[in-house]
Amino acid sequence: xxxxxxxxxxxxxxxxxxxxxxxxxxxxxxxxxxxxxxxxxxxxxxxxxxxxxxxxxxxxxxxxxxxxxxxxxxxxxxxxxxxxxxxxxxxxxxxxxxxxxxxxxxxxxxxxx
Amino acid sequence: xxxxxxxxxxxxxxxxxxxxxxxxxxxxxxxxxxxxxxxxxxxxxxxxxxxxxxxxxxxxxxxxxxxxxxxxxxxxxxxxxxxxxxxxxxxxxxxxxxxxxxxxxxxxxxx
Numbered sequence: 001x002x003x004x005x006x007x008x009x010x011x012x013x014x015x016x017x018x019x020x021x022x023x024x025x026x027x028x029x030x031x032x033x034x035x036x037x038x039x040x041x042x043x044x045x046x047x048x049x050x051x052x053x054x055x056x057x058x059x060x061x062x063x064x065x066x067x068x069x070x071x072x073x074x075x076x077x078x079x080x081x082x083x084x085x086x087x088x089x090x091x092x093x094x095x096x097x098x099x100x101x102x103x104x105x106x107x108x109x110x111x112x113x
Numbered sequence: 114x115x116x117x118x119x120x121x122x123x124x125x126x127x128x129x130x131x132x133x134x135x136x137x138x139x140x141x142x143x144x145x146x147x148x149x150x151x152x153x154x155x156x157x158x159x160x161x162x163x164x165x166x167x168x169x170x171x172x173x174x175x176x177x178x179x180x181x182x183x184x185x186x187x188x189x190x191x192x193x194x195x196x197x198x199x200x201x202x203x204x205x206x207x208x209x210x211x212x213x214x215x216x217x218x219x220x221x222x223x224x
Binding site for chain 1 (some may be wrong): 153156216
């Protein structure tokens, strides 16, 4: 039973346009959400996060939105750049002492010049 | 970038042989994690550690064991490698427990 789902395996957008990556979750006890970016042959790198008590967090070109009633979060990248082409993973944390993350399956973003 | 190294970076081994992967950090972070990445599955937690000699299982721990005798080192052992353990393995560390920082990965092929 996958608790964190990324239903779009891939996404293609034009340079300069908005990229929207989506993530759904099933466990209402998650209290923190994160997005990671991964280039081929490298480890994932932390991008942006959001607490469950907020509905938006912004960092430069990256904004994460959280809709708790729908159990849905999204990552917006504006404007998209070719260097943003990578696999994006969303992850969720139950909090507490375990500090374990549950990851989605990832979305491959391709930004076309 | 967080100081995390993994060794070896690539390994090919035969079915039935033991394999040990090493994760080394220079950040003195308390938490360390081992993940595997497979197509269609994303990143799945194998084992994690919340202190020296303190470890626990993740969601895909069968066939794997870990040890952490020093803060900086976290070892992942495949007691008897199988083809289903062919994967890319990532180590991660964290201090605050939220943002985990990942190593460069180890590509393991079991023939």
